[in-house]
Amino acid sequence: MDKSIEKIREEFISELNSASTSTQIEQLKIKFLGKKGPIVALMRSLKDCSKEERPKVGQLINSLKEEVATSCHKGFEDLLLREEKVKLESQKIDVTMPGKKSNKGRSHPIRQILNHILSIFKEMGFSIQYSPNIDSEHYNFESLNFEDDHPARDMQDTFYLSKEMLLRTHTSNIQARLMQKEKPPIRVVCPGKAFRNENISARSHVFFHQVEGFYIDENVTFADLISTLNSFFNKFFGQKIKMRFRSSYFPFVEPGLEADIECLVCSTKGCAICKNTGWLEVVGAGMIHPNVLKAGRVDPEKYTGYAWGLGVERLQMLLNNIPDIRMFTENDERFLSQF
Ligand SMILES: [Zn+2]
Incomplete structure (x- = not known):
């Protein structure tokens, strides 16, 4: 045992x-x-x-x-x-080892400039409203006093989705829609994308961003439009900006104008940026055409209004000397990380 x-x-x-x-x-x-x-x-x-x-x-x-x-x-x-x-x-960690670099997220340069633009207009008493990217021919053209045979209505310039529906060619498609919904005074800005059937190049793209703005009330005058644009650009650049107004034609305004600001690179002396003119075109505007007011069921005998359309890419290109509009959509980090 x-x-x-x-x-x-x-x-x-x-x-x-x-x-x-x-x-x-x-x-x-x-x-x-x-x-x-x-x-x-x-x-x-x-x-x-x-x-x-x-x-x-x-x-x-x-x-x-x-x-x-x-x-x-x-x-x-x-x-x-x-x-x-x-x-x-x-699992030991070496605390003396250098850390891994991670990229910081940030807003797209177009979003940044949009925020800047909208904050100025908000401060000036405008409210922000939106209109659809896909809209009817009625709101995009007809209500804005475009004749039936206007070249912008052509398939060459506009992306049609059907006989009636299209990708809006401007943010002005908000005008009649909003007038039908709200009574004056109306003072709004409408940011968003616009689409044009164009060849893509350094200066134009098939889509870009606009900020539409309009104000309708009794006794709104051309002088109000000029002073609104003036004070917007002064605030936008943070300095007093010289502006120049040229008469122009758009179907939805009468009279219409195009506004230039002084070239900040050469102070109107002329350089490559302003193509030696000393001026840069920044906005199309005018007094809202009586036919557009009527389409929005606003009485043109009682009310008047002004409207403008700002190109957002163009402003960002001017502000930061960006030579090619395509850079905004190429998603190149080397470009985006500079903003
Ligand atoms: Zn210049």
């Missing part, structure tokens, strides 16, 4: 020494102390011992049982610690 106890002890120690994971020790414990294990078998065989031997042998079996349990517990803890240490070491 003594011999078989010793044999089990040796077997246990040898297996314990070769165990290298906490799971193996757990299994070892079950193997030696479990119901089908050798120690339980020894206990059962106690009854075969003589009465004199039984207490001594019983004590030996008990001390083996205790030894197995204690050794397993200790081995288990040691291995757990070792495993934890290996895991921690693999």
Whole structure:
């Protein structure tokens, strides 16, 4: 009996020494102390011992049982610690290592300039409203006094989606729609995209952004229009800006004008940016045509109004000397990260 106890002890120690994971020790414990294990078998065989031997042998079996349990517990803890240490070491962070550079997100240069423009008009008492990119021929052309045979209505210049529907060619499609909904005084700006079926080049694209603005009330005059545009550009550039107004024609205004600002690069002396004219064209505007007021169910005998359309890309190009309109849509980080 003594011999078989010793044999089990040796077997246990040898297996314990070769165990290298906490799971193996757990299994070892079950193997030696479990119901089908050798120690339980020894206990059962106690009854075969003589009465004199039984207490001594019983004590030996008990001390083996205790030894197995204690050794397993200790081995288990040691291995757990070792495993934890290996895991921690693999996760070690070198705090002196240089960090990874991540790119900062920012607004697109067009969004930035739009925000700047809109904040100025808001300050001047205009509210912001939106009109749809896809609209009917009625709101895009007819209500704005475009004749049936006006060249802008041609498929060559406009993206038609069906016989009636098209991609708006300007943000002016808001005018009649808003007039039908609201009573004067109306003082709004409408930012958004406009679409034209044009060849893409450094100076033109198939879509660009506009800020439409108009004001309708009793006794709105041409002088109000001039002074609104003047104070907008002074605020926009943060300095007093010289402006020049030239008469022009758009179907939806009468009279119509185009406004130039002084070239800030050469102060009207002439340079490559202004093509030696000293001036830069920035906005088309005018007094709202009586036919447009009528289309919006506003009485032209009682009310007058002015309207303008600003090209957003053009202003950003002037402000930052950007030579090519395509740069805004190419998503080149080297360009975008400069704003
Ligand atoms: Zn110039």
